[in-house]
Amino acid sequence: MRFFFYSFFFLITSLSFGQDLLITKSGDSLYVDLKTKKRFEFITYLDVGNGKIDYRIGTEKVKTYIEDYFVKFTDLMITTDGMILRSDSSLTILNYGDTVRLHEVHPSQIKSITPDYWKDQIPKSHYTYLGSFIEEQQKVLEIDRAKRYDKQFSNSGKFGEISLEEAMMTHCPIDSSAGAFILFDKGEFQYLPSGSGYFFSPGQFSRHLRIKILKPSGTRWGNWTVRSSESGNFNIMVFNLEGDVLVSEKLKAKDHYTEELVNGYYFNKMFIPDVKVGTIIDIQYLSRGMPREWQFQVEIPTLHSEISIEAIPNLRFSYSITGFHPILPIAPNRHWIAKNIPAFHGENFMSHEVNFVSKLNIQMEEASQLNISKTWEGVSKLIWDLIQPNSKNKDLRNFLEGVGALEMAPSEIIDTSFYYLKEKLKWSGVYQAVPFVSIYKPKSLGERIQAGEELNSAEMNLALAYLLEELGVRVLRVALSTRDNGILNPLYPERDKLNHLICYLPDQQIFLDLNDKYAIPGFLPENVLNHQGRIISKDSSAWIDLKTKDMKQVQQVTNITVDENFHVSASVQRRLKEYEYVEWAKVYEELQTDEAYEGTLNELYNFKIEKLNLTDEKGEHYVNQEMTLDLDDQVMVFDNELFIHPILMAEFSNNPFKSESRKYPVDFIYPIKKYYMTTITLPENAMVTSLPKPEAIKLENGFGNFTFVCSSVGNKIQVQYLMDIRKTTYTEVEYYGIKSFFDAISNKLQEQIIIAKNQG
Structure with missing residues (x-):
């Protein structure tokens, strides 16, 4: 009986293209009609014992299938409802009954399929066995792929040759949260004697970079901009593992855009297609001359980064290393390597990351017949x-x-x-x-x-x-x-x-x-x-x-009116000056219309602008904004009490400095000054039940101050808020003072005024 099932299994697994089968069982025989090419071929299997199978078959082709696949059979489970048939490479589920379609699970799909997937598709008697099979296949999947698909991969590290290990990676070995990481980044400068002179560099620089995409957030690394002395001298390939097949695609001309920066220097912009989770991007390019720097650290982790530089006769270069990650000099002033480099994570209010990433700086120091100074x-x-x-x-x-x-x-x-x-x-x-x-x-x-x-x-x-x-x-x-x-x-x-x-x-x-x-x-x-x-x-x-007397300034006067039904409206006069003006002008230029800018404010601050007038004084570097607001969506009414934040459109209501320690200096770029004055007019049937307490804080050495005053007289509430930062940079040691300063500001701006209705 067992040999009968052996042969039957290899027929159906070899013809796993979704053919229709009509299966009937009688004693030790199965009668199967196999539909191929719009006709049925009648096949009968009989168990005759002694390790032999007697079968009648309609075509020689089907007979060949049975003989070719016989040796690959590994396991079988027979139930009252059908069979689960297994080979080294697949699992087939077959039910007795009327015309059915085979369900085949390939090892490449096993990781994404659980027994729950089959609950509605197979008889309950199959379920237990199927679960254990999938669990086992998950353990052997990578080994199975390696055996069957080794010819697609290479460990050479050459351009266009991907290793199986790289293709199978599902997470970064040094950072499990990374959306993408760099497998390796290798640069090499070679001396070419044919070049000479100051304007024509006697050498060629080559770079080979390989990136692995792990999450949807990492797909943005499919877009690259490279500054180079060459235009179009790029080779780029994209690799995706589809099932067990490694599919590669070469970057087309339409996906590569070159913009000339100045004569002989270009921005090469690459928009790499078909980048998704699992993609490997291979980039290789050539450029004339020595690079000015080599950056070991970027915004995603890097497993291996190295640069080697061949000496040039009559030229001498000096080198300096910046950053925090250790760089290993393999050969003095010739070869450097770094491994397992973490992603660079910037912080709020810091100078440009280029000042802190781990990198090698390269500077020409001496050249024969050229006066290149060292001072x-x-x-x-x-x-x-x-x-x-x-x-x-x-x-x-x-x-x-x-x-x-x-x-x-x-x-x-x-x-x-x-x-x-x-x-x-x-x-x-x-x-x-x-x-x-x-x-x-x-x-x-x-x-x-x-x-x-x-x-x-x-x-x-x-x-x-x-x-x-x-x-x-x-x-x-x-x-x-x-x-x-x-x-x-x-x-x-x-x-x-x-x-x-x-x-x-x-x-x-x-x-x-x-x-x-x-x-x-x-x-x-x-x-x-x-x-x-x-x-x-x-x-x-x-x-x-390079300091400036100009500031990032906001001056705002707000009049808020609360009516007897606790509907709240406001009129605002707001002036944005100097660097605050420049920020506004850039935003407005992108939006282009008052209506679009109004919509942005409504969405950002959760109020409704009923009227907006803008007066742009470009030559004086300020803009006046006059607006009438409906604040009903911003305030909260609960149990006859009105809760209202008195300072509208205030920056720093959330502290931008949340970490307990700081790795890089704080850099505000320019001085900051914010002044807000708010007057709230209450109806006769209302009274104040809670006001924020006054507060005043100064930074050390008078480099900044924050004051908040709130008072109530009659049916008027007046609030004044001033924040002034005069020093623009603060060291890591001074960070705690800055954090405490902004803690006080954000806490105070989150406090509300509470107004209740008189019950009399």
């Missing part, structure tokens, strides 16, 4: 030499003389020159500390201005400096690194890290920068407020603090 004084002199020739250019002088002929009073020279050039010149969006010089078609700054070409950030501000000097204003040039480019190290000259140049007027003690859309004279854009810059002049140089 900041020498770097400043080099930049001065690069920017000076433009001031003597005839085309530039002609342009400046034309602007200088404009009629303006001495007190108007700075503002008029600033706004004229802001409108006349076109910024390319590229930050540079020196003018662009093409080695192919050299053009002076004056020629480029006259031709209407886009200018980099240094060229924009140099034109302003030259114009003001023509008009008798003393101007200093200040080279700096923007916030997203990292803080300059006063002890370690980093010429290549200087990526911007602005103007400083020492007599007026103000900075000028034409490159921000919302900039006005004397106002420094947020991205420029980055600790220190370097004054560039002919005879001397020095550090200068």
Whole structure:
């Protein structure tokens, strides 16, 4: 009898394409009609004993199936309702009765299928056996796949060759919460003797990066932007395991976008398709020249990161390592490796992460026949030499003389020159500390201005400096690194890290920068407020603090009216100034209309704006907002009592500093000042039952203060709230004081005024 079932099993598992079967049982025989190609082939199996099977079969093809699969049979369970048939690679459930369809479970599906899945599909007599089978298959699944599909995988680590272990990974070994992680990131610089000269680097840099996606939150790592000296020299492959088949896809041209930054440098933007949970992304690219840095740590964990650098004759580089994760030098100044690097997690109010991640900084120190300085004084002199020739250019002088002929009073020279050039010149969006010089078609700054070409950030501000000097204003040039480019190290000259140049007027003690859309004279854009810059002049140089007198300011006067039915309305006069204004302007520019902005406020603060007027004073850097509000959805009425927060639209009602300790310094960027005054008018049938208590707190050394005053006279309640932070940066040691300060603010802003109806 057992041999009869053996053969029958191998027939049905080999034909597991969902064919229809008609099965009847009589004694020791099963009669099976197998439907293939729109006809039934009658097959009869008889048990004749002695290890032999006598069968009558309609086609030679079916006979071959039986013989080929006989040896693969491993297990069988017969019940009163049917059979569960098992081989090394599959499980088939077969019920007696009328025409049925086979249910086959492949090992690749076992992990996602539990016995509950089959409760409504198979007889109860099968259930116990099926549960134990699935439990066993879960344990052997990876071994089974390795045996059967080893040819699809490779452990070589070469581009396009994925290991089985990588394909099967379902979590990051060093961070179970990670949505994605980097399997490895390898960079290599090779010396190429054919290249030479200052502008053409004698070497080639290659990078091979492999990422594993684990959760839907990790799919964003399918989009990459890489700055490179090459456009399009990229190879990218995507791998997905579908069942037991590794499916690969190469990135197409439509998924790769190249944007020229400046001549010879590009932003390569990759939008990788079909990225999902389980995807592996393989990226490889080439670039000319030595990289300026190698970043070992990013926002997701990295299992392995390394860079190797081949020596270049007549050139010497210096190297420095920053960050907290240990970096292992394999060969002095040639090869570095880091393993099991945790994801970088930023904190609220910190300077750019580029200042804290673990990375290798690379700086050219010496080159034959080139004067490359090892001091900041020498770097400043080099930049001065690069920017000076433009001031003597005839085309530039002609342009400046034309602007200088404009009629303006001495007190108007700075503002008029600033706004004229802001409108006349076109910024390319590229930050540079020196003018662009093409080695192919050299053009002076004056020629480029006259031709209407886009200018980099240094060229924009140099034109302003030259114009003001023509008009008798003393101007200093200040080279700096923007916030997203990292803080300059006063002890370690980093010429290549200087990526911007602005103007400083020492007599007026103000900075000028034409490159921000919302900039006005004397106002420094947020991205420029980055600790220190370097004054560039002919005879001397020095550090200068990149500080601002401007603040992030809010001034708000609110009048709240409560009627006898506890309906609450308010009128608000609100002024957003300086950096608060810039934040508002960017939001409004994206929304484009008053109605869209009104909808954003309604959703954010849970009230209904009945009327909104905006007065935008761009030249003065403030906006006035007048609004009439319905607050019924914001207040709470319970048992004839009204609960109301008196300070509307207040920032910091939740403390942004929740951790008990701090790893990185606190950086507010600019001073902050918030002033709110609220008057609440009550109806005659109401009385105050609870008011927040007054409170006043000061930061150490008077760097900030917070005051809250609340009083009630007659049917009026008046509340005043002031928060003022004058110092912008605080060390980790000072963190506890900052946390306590904001704890007090958030706790006080969450307190409510309680108003009750008179019962008389």
